[in-house]
Amino acid sequence: xxxxxxxxxxxxxxxxxxxxxxxxxxxxxxxxxxxxxxxxxxxxxxxxxxxxxxxxxxxxxxxxxxxxxxxxxxxxxxxxxxxxxxxxxxxxxxxxxxxxxxxxxxxxxxxxxxxxxxxxxxxxxxxxxxxxxxxxxxxxxxxxxxxxxxxxxxxxxxxxxxxxxxxxxxxxxxxxxxxxxxxxxxxxxxxxxxxxxxxxxxxxxxxxxxxxxxxxxxxxxxxxxxxxxxxxxxxxxxxxxxxxxxxxxxxxxxxxxxxxxxxxxxxxxxxxxxxxxxxxxxxxxxxxxxxxxxxxxxxxxxxxxxxxxxxxxxxxxxxxxxxxxxxxxxxxxxxxxxxxxxxxxxxxxxxxxxxxxxxxxxxxxxxxxxxxxxxxxxxxxxxxxxxxxxxxxxxxxxxxxxxxxxxxxxxxxxxxx
Amino acid sequence: xxxxxxxxxxxxxxxxxxxxxxxxxxxxxxxxxxxxxxxxxxxxxxxxxxxxxxxxxxxxxxxxxxxxxxxxxxxxxxxxxxxxxxxxxxxxxxxxxxxxxxxxxxxxxxxxxxxxxxxxxxx
Ligand code: SF4
Numbered sequence: 320x321x322x323x324x325x326x327x328x329x330x331x332x333x334x335x336x337x338x339x340x341x342x343x344x345x346x347x348x349x350x351x352x353x354x355x356x357x358x359x360x361x362x363x364x365x366x367x368x369x370x371x372x373x374x375x376x377x378x379x380x381x382x383x384x385x386x387x388x389x390x391x392x393x394x395x396x397x398x399x400x401x402x403x404x405x406x407x408x409x410x411x412x413x414x415x416x417x418x419x420x421x422x423x424x425x426x427x428x429x430x431x432x433x434x435x436x437x438x439x440x441x442x443x444x445x446x447x448x449x450x451x452x453x454x455x456x457x458x459x460x461x462x463x464x465x466x467x468x469x470x471x472x473x474x475x476x477x478x479x480x481x482x483x484x485x486x487x488x489x490x491x492x493x494x495x496x497x498x499x500x501x502x503x504x505x506x507x508x509x510x511x512x513x514x515x516x517x518x519x520x521x522x523x524x525x526x527x528x529x530x531x532x533x534x535x536x537x538x539x540x541x542x543x544x545x546x547x548x549x550x551x552x553x554x555x556x557x558x559x560x561x562x563x564x565x566x567x568x569x570x571x572x573x574x575x576x577x578x579x580x581x582x583x584x585x586x587x588x589x590x591x592x593x594x595x596x597x598x599x600x601x602x603x604x605x606x607x608x609x610x611x612x613x614x615x616x617x618x619x620x621x622x623x624x625x626x627x628x629x630x631x632x633x634x635x636x637x638x639x640x641x642x643x644x645x646x647x648x649x650x651x652x653x654x655x656x657x658x659x660x661x662x663x664x665x666x667x668x669x670x671x672x673x674x675x676x677x678x679x680x681x682x683x684x685x686x687x688x689x690x691x692x693x694x695x696x697x698x699x700x701x702x703x704x705x706x707x708x709x710x711x712x713x714x715x716x717x718x719x720x721x722x723x724x725x726x727x728x729x730x731x732x733x734x735x736x
Numbered sequence: 737x738x739x740x741x742x743x744x745x746x747x748x749x750x751x752x753x754x755x756x757x758x759x760x761x762x763x764x765x766x767x768x769x770x771x772x773x774x775x776x777x778x779x780x781x782x783x784x785x786x787x788x789x790x791x792x793x794x795x796x797x798x799x800x801x802x803x804x805x806x807x808x809x810x811x812x813x814x815x816x817x818x819x820x821x822x823x824x825x826x827x828x829x830x831x832x833x834x835x836x837x838x839x840x841x842x843x844x845x846x847x848x849x850x851x852x853x854x855x856x857x858x859x
């Protein structure tokens with residue numbers, strides 16, 4: 320294959336909020352940036368997230384998804400950042416610690432880009448029906464929440480009339496509202512856990528439209544001839560095991576799967592980037608650099624975030640990391656302090672702290688608790704919180720002086736007050 | 737006499753207080769569970785006149801995208817939502833469309849505007 324050779328300081332893979340923020344910031348730092356996205360348009364999933372709730376922290380204004388991404392796309396245009404859409408990255412090569420190669424194709428041809436640093440911001444993929452143990456007929460009318468959202472809010476096509484939604488996370492709840500607003504009958508939201516997965520403001524949607532929520536329930540089977548006709552629901556016990564005898568059927572023509580997201584890291588695992596099983600994303604230091612020097616990650620390919628504001632923040636931090644990496648020929652730190660997960664911490668990012676800079680810790684708890692203290696015993700830091708929930712990501716700032724107090728590790732734990 | 741108890745989670749701040757409102761014959765008798773006056777005020781409005789910002793998409797002619805996303809600039813009474821959705825389903829606009837462009841002023845006589853939230857280029 321004849322490919323065109325290009326040369327850049329930074330290649331940003333993924334044109335969603337993390338990639339856009341990273342590309343804009345890197346360009347503002349004076350770096351030569353190339354942005355790649357495989358979709359037909361920039362913005363990632365934001366152009367289809369037509370509901371408000373974006374940008375409250377970043378822009379101090381409540382925007383819809385399309386408005387949020389529009390502001391960044393305007394910056395991309397103003398700064399004349401080079402980008403390709405419909406660009407499929409085939410391979411990333413770690414040529415040396417200071418040189419990487421990104422191979423991609425687009426309608427314009429095949430390209431090989433030599434670059435000093437890569438910011439990987441490919442977002443997440445949705446979990447499918449088979450991943451959550453639903454068996455039965457392979458029929459029309461089964462969509463992930465994101466697929467249904469693309470159909471309705473980009474193409475203006477209604478996926479169905481009588482809907483069962485599997486999963487009560489924010490995405491599932493927002494789709495419940497969208498369907499109800501469009502006049503579809505949302506017959507139920509089915510949630511495996513004993514508590515709703517979404518933020519309180521989104522759980523309110525169920526009351527707005529009188530949609531029944533089945534907690535501690537799961538869909539186990541789907542039946543239909545050409546299209547979905549009914550789904551079988553069962554109650555589960557506290558160990559999430561199905562309870563025989565509790566099954567019932569719900570008639571519907573559409574099943575929407577909103578069972579969570581998984582960081583998209585496909586191209587990274589091949590070149591030896593270490594993955595954290597708790598987040599599903601790479602292990603990173605406090606500049607969001609992976610275990611392969613010069614490769615940075617941000618957004619939902621790093622960890623699943625609740626707020627786009629944090630995603631953009633991570634994109635900008637990765638851009639700063641790329642700048643330091645290029646200026647210094649690597650990210651210097653004599654020793655890295657490991658962030659350890661203590662009581663009731665399911666995941667925490669970044670994994671390694673330098674003590675040379677302030678850092679935001681993004682973390683999630685395993686189970687809800689009230690009146691707790693977030694404790695960092697090695698550095699004598701305590702933060703009181705009225706409540707912690709798995710659905711709400713914690714974002715905690717540690718100052719460099721605090722981090723520097725630790726020897727080789729800092730434990731983060733949630734304890735009862 | 738009808739006594740109804742409404743339970744909801746306050747969404748004004750991250751504390752997410754669980755508020756309970758007791759309504760007797762359409763009148764609020766008791767509000768419990770809030771931690772601050774803002775939450776109390778919100779709970780009262782939720783009972784007496786709940787309002788929401790509405791968002792949808794509208795068909796676009798000659799655009800690089802088949803629809804444009806829109807929103808109301810102000811929350812509108814919940815009871816008016818179905819009527820507004822029906823109106824939005826019936827209209828069609830012509831590309832190009834800019835973010836913030838007004839599509840409808842005071843639809844159904846409501847004190848709000850319908851504005852575009854996505855850019856659609858003409859093709
Ligand atoms: S009642 Fe006050 S403190 Fe409680 S969630 Fe509402 S605004 Fe926050």
